[in-house]
Amino acid sequence: MRRAALLVLALALALTGCGQPKEPAKQAETLGSISTEGRIVADNVVSGRTTEPFVRVHSAALAEQARSLEQAAATPRLRSLAERISGQLEDLSDHADDKGLANRVAARLERASRTAEELAR
Numbered sequence: 001m002r003r004a005a006l007l008v009l010a011l012a013l014a015l016t017g018c019g020q021p022k023e024p025a026k027q028a029e030t031l032g033s034i035s036t037e038g039r040i041v042a043d044n045v046v047s048g049r050t051t052e053p054f055v056r057v058h059s060a061a062l063a064e065q066a067r068s069l070e071q072a073a074a075t076p077r078l079r080s081l082a083e084r085i086s087g088q089l090e091d092l093s094d095h096a097d098d099k100g101l102a103n104r105v106a107a108r109l110e111r112a113s114r115t116a117e118e119l120a121r
Helices: 002-016 024-047 052-072 076-094 099-120
Strands: none
Touching: 024 052, 024 076, 024 099, 052 076, 076 099
16 A cells, blocks of 8 residues: 555656646646545545555645646736645645544545636636
8 A cells, every 4th residue: 555655646746747738728627637636536535545655645646736836826806716736735635634624625625626616717
């Protein structure tokens, strides 16, 4: 399991180094994908279908992707959204075994995903 978590982290870090989209709609779509993936991880914590090390590593990698987009954001709204998403993912990573927190994070990331969808239009 540890090897799988390290592989996920390496893949995520490689993807963050590939550059970020410049167009606001593409940035919003990327943030929507990050928040949706984070919500799935959080939901899996709540249901007990994942391990703490996986949640810790994967959430941290997703938070790094969101922080990278925050720095490259084309608009203040995208920057703010990226900041909120990265913060939620960092909380999930720091408290990977807390089902109550994971439930709150899942709800917040769901809202962030909807916001990203609106911004992508």
